[in-house]
Amino acid sequence: MNTQLMIDGKAIHGHDLNVSSVLIMPKADLSGQSSATDQADLGIKPKKVTVSLSIPFLEKQWLREIVQLSEQRDSKGSAQPYVIVDLLCDALNIRQVTFSDSVNIFERDQVRAWEVTFTLSEYKSPAEVAESRNSSRGDSGLGSSFEAIAAQIDKVVA
Secondary structure (H helix, E strand, C coil), rough: CCCCCEEEEEEECCEEEEEEEEECEEECCCCCCCCCCEEEECCCCCCCCEEEEEEEHHHHHHHHHHHHHHEEEECCCCCEEEECCCCHHHHHHEEEEEEEEEEEEEHHHHEEEEEEEEEEECCCCHHHHHHHHHHHCCCCHHHHHHHHHHHHHHHHHC
């Protein structure tokens, strides 16, 4: 089966297209100087998707399109959010992404192609949308999260 990726309605062309993901779930150590294993959940972070593909030298327009997408900025100067269509992104419930980290391009003279790798970060994740709704209702979530972590620290220290 041929993997297909579309960003903002534009097909991303290349050979050996591979899409992978990293789910970041940070924790804070609450053990202090003890050997306890208590940890605090630091929230759900945006998912990241890594795309790698090979683009023949003869198809430099394919590379140009990826670079142009990565350089786009919105009216505030931030990375442009894009709608993404991909099987893995659909399975992970990722609807919008921004280019993040880097776009890596390596020449491979022996096969007359560029190896391209780039990272996309989830934009407006379901967790972020829920947090935004809570803050618009007057509940920032920060106080309750801080109080929960402080209570866990107090429990460990006691």
